[in-house]
Amino acid sequence: MTVRAALRRASAAAILFSALAWAPAADAERGGMTLAMLDRIAPGQWQVRTRETGGFDGRLCLAEGRPLLQLRHPGQSCRQFVVQDEPDAVSVSYTCGPAGSGLTRIRFENEQLLQIEAQGIARGLPFAFNAEARRMGSCSH
Incomplete structure (x- = not known):
């Protein structure tokens, strides 16, 4: 990724996070919404x-889908704010202190x-990606 592209993505992320301040969000840590x-x-x-x-x-x-919300901040204790909680889509904004922050939208196609x-x-650098998550079978231990 070029420096120019990274700066554009960082600017877009900053604008989006600013816009989220105006969105009716619920604090997921306080049980505001269920993310069913x-x-x-x-x-x-x-x-x-x-x-x-x-x-x-x-x-x-x-075991459940919540770890998919923080793919670039796995296992970190982050404060999450629910932006969208609908039957087929969820959007969550989160902050992890100095480790960074993110906004994730997950759309349900099927189970x-x-x-x-x-x-x-993440790690002081902007990120942005689109991904597909597909169940492959049972976990092997």
Whole structure:
């Protein structure tokens, strides 16, 4: 990614995060909204493939869908704000202190196929990607 492209993405992310301040968001940590769509995702081994470079590619063993919200900030304790909570789509903005922040939108195709859009800042650098998540089967332990 060129410096110019990275700056454009960072500017777009800043504008989007500013716009989110005006959106009616609920604090997910306080149980404001349920994100029930993520509970419809079939547990098991999921393959995530991005359409661009610099995203997230890999396999995840998921019991439920919430880890998909923070693919570039895995396992970090972040404060989440629900932007959209509908039967077939969720959008969550999150902040992880100095580790960065992000905005993720997950669209439900079926129990075994999802579309993910994410953007934000990780390790001081902007990121933005579109990905497809597909269930591959049971988790192997």
